Amino acid sequence: MTPAKVPTKRLLTLIIATLCLNSNAAFALVDAKPASASTIKANEAVKTQLPFNDKQDFADAARGFIAKPETLTIKDDKGNVVWDQEQYKTYIGLDKAAPDTVNPSLWRNAQLTMQYGLFKVTDDIFQVRGFDLSNITFIKGDKGWIVFDPLISPDTAKAALAFINEKEGKRPVLAVIYSHSHVDHYGGAAGLFSTPEERKNAQVIAPEGFTEHAVSENVIAGNAMGRRAVYMYGALLPRNAQGGVNGGLGQTVSTGVPSLIVPTKLITKTGEELDIDGVKMVFQMTPGTEAPAEMNTWFPQHKALWMAENTTNTMHNILTLRGAQVRDALKWSTYLNETIETWGDQVEVKFQSHHWPRWDNANIVDYFKKQRDLYKYIHDQSVRLMNMGYTGEEISEQIKLPPELENFWPNRGYYGTLRHNSRAIYQRYMGWYSGNPSDLDNLPPEMVGPKYIEFMGGEAEVLKKAKASFDKGEYRWVAEVLKHLVFANPNNKEGKLLLADTLEQLGYQAESGPWRSVYLQGAYELRNGVPTAGGTNTASPDTIRAMPPSMLFDYLAVRLNPEKAAGKQMTINIDFTDINEKHSLNIENAVLNHTTRYADKPDTTVTLTKKVLDDIQLGQTTLEQEIASGQVKITGDSKKFSEFVGMLDKFNFWFNIVTP
Structure with a gap:
């Protein structure tokens, strides 16, 4: 049968939302307001509540400093800016007091993360900080560099390597080690190699399960996660004291296209040892903590402990605001207790993929215990209150840290927060349902909004009361009330603007960088509408090529439109000739199932290589071109295949969040 031409721009496409947000697409924050009297009072109170006279973090952040470029703006090969530290330097500095529009604790964290350049951690261990959201670490071996966690973008990793080579002498990269499966810890790897031969000869080491989780975490729910990541990282906010200040873990994310070099060796168990270029390493596996695949590393020659992202100088997320599976705080x-028991009597320096190191054994062990007990306390007390009958919302309002944990700077909520982490633990155990029958089949916002406004006396009366509450500084309450007004009538401009003003003040008061970003991005969209361009990068070619066919078919299954698939039944065989894999897709009951068991009597069969499929997904070719060239063959009922393609939804990235 003659191969048929099939519409292809909707076929086998995949958008993987990464953390790489396009800050070049930033908009001016229209009508940003100053801090209100209530916000000024709240932020002033922070100065008396926390030990701002403790300067140890500033000493640690500066310790071992070697050099920094006077200006730090990194561009890709096309001249596009992918990282710009300079925009933050115009308003954040050690000599600048916290503005009224920034929580003083968050400002302190931003001052610390702005300390950038090349630092010596201990003999033969160096870090380049402030070239991306994460740190890149260089271990000097006998002949070359061993690199830990090479940032998000190849461009930033390349710049960091060039800088350390300039200051410490040029050395080849002999090994790259990924501590875990988040993109800010592997995406820049390709930038470490000048030639394909260098890349081929280097060892790439990662924890077991790394590739699967690195590729899959944002696939199935990638569109929604990517949209919410715009809120979480403040990608579209201006860089000033009324906009983006800090991401908690670092300033923000770089915007280059991430690479993914697949590991050549996987670490599978705690205690496993490697000796690379004269550097001995002992690994501790910590799966299911900050990432599904993660590991710490002990350097016995240096008495140095690499903690990946299991301990940083902030409370981390049990559930990230962009969306993910809830992490296991217990x-x-x-695992942190295991770290203490294994190396606590030996460690003299601990360092990690964000923030600055800590030195001296007693200081480090005290830190480990307080980070361990932070997560244990949040877990135990959330579950205690849960078992007393409190819901997630009620728990988050009640739970308080004891003073010894509350006043410890590395436990402050710059990234995760006590409020949303306690609710995440409730969610992990109990799910979304509060147990109250009224919450079992409650109305969604677009249906409940008009009812609330009607019961409260209409829009004019609600606005009058909301303004009075706003003037009292009752911003949480005003946000709750005006949410209903906006969902009842999104054309009520006065209501939208007052809600924007409210979210803005909540953002100014937020200690968490992501909370600030979420509030201010919401305010921006209420004032200016939902953006239509920029905001996210699609998956890199390396990521697409690392994705197995089974993962693609899982993604196609969630794109299947049930109305279009209703009553349809078909079977499609797909033969990947280069990887010797055969898959069968079956559509029935408005569900797409896939299996590696080839169907005997399919409606149609598609024969192609995985490479061709990847090229089609990446837009480097089209299905029509590959059919015409003979690289893709379709046999059987080609109309069935066209029908299948027509059933697949294309997700709109810029869906509404703060408006219906």
Whole structure:
């Protein structure tokens, strides 16, 4: 049968939302307001509540400093800016007091993360900080560099390598080690190699399960996660004291296209040892903590402990605001206890993929215990209150840290927060349902909004009361009330603007960088509408090529439109000739299932290589071109295949969040 031409721009396409947000697409924050009297009072109170006279973090952040470029703006090969530290330097500095529009604790964190350049951690261990959201670490071996966690973008990793080579002498990269499966810890790897031969000869080491999780985490729910990541990282906010200040872990994310070099060796168990270029390493596996695949590393020659992202100088997320599976706080604390028991009597320096190191054994062990007990306390007390009958919302309002944990700077909520982490633990155990029958089949916002406004006396009366509450500084309450007004009538401009003003003040008061970003991005969209361009990068070619066919078919299954698939039944065989894999897709009951068991009597069969499929997804070719060239063959009922393609939804990235 003659191969048929099939519409292809909707075929086998995949958008993987990464953390790489396009800050070049930033908009001016229209009508940004100053801090209100209530916000000024709240932020002033922070100065008396926390030990701002403790300067140890500033000493640690500066310790071992070697050099920094006077200006730090990194561009890709096309001249596009992918990282710009300079925009933050115009308003954040050690000599600048916190503005009224920034929580003083968050400002302190931003001052610390702005300390950038090349630093010596201990003999033969160096870090380049402030070239991306994460740190890149260089271990000097006998002949070359061993690199830990090479940032997000190849461009930033390349710049960091060039800088350390300039200051410490040029050395080849002999090995790259990924601590875990988040993109800010592997995406820049390709930038470490000048030639394909260098890349081929280097060892690439990662924890077991790394590739699967690195590729899959944002696939199935990638569109929604990517949209919410715009809120979480403040990608579209201006860089000033009324906009983006800090991401908690670092300033923000770079915007280059991430690479993914697949590991050549996987670490599978705690205690496993490697000796690379004269550097001995002992690994501790910590799966299911900060990432599904993660590991710490002990350097016995240096008495140095690399903590990946299991301990940083902030409370981390049990559930990230962009969306993900809830992490296991109890397991997290258990692994930290194992760290203390294994190396606590030996460690003299601990360092990690964000923030600055800590030195001296007693200081480090005290830090480990307080980070361990932070996650254990949040877990235990959330579950205690849960078992007393409190819901997630009620728990988050009640739970308080004891003073010894509350006043410890590395436990402050710059990234995760006590409020949303406690609710995440409730969610992990109990799910979304509060147990109250009224919450079992409650109305969604677009249906409940008009009812609330009607019961409260209409829009004019609600606005009058909301303004009075706003003037009292009751911003949480005003946000709740005006949410209903906006969902009842999104054309009520006065209501939208007052809600924007409210979210803005909440953002100014937020200690968490992501909370600030979420509030201010919401305010921006209420004032200016939902953006239509920029905001996210699609998956890199390396990521697409690392994705197995089964993962693609899982993604196609969630794109299947049930109305279009209703009553349809078909079977499609797909033969990947280069990887010797055969898959069968079956559509029935408005569900797409896939299997490696080839169907005997398919409606149609598609024969192609995985490479051709990847090229089609990446837009480097089209299905029509590959059919015409003979690289893709379709046999059987080609109309069935066209029908299948027509059933697949294309997701709109810029869906509404703060408006219906």
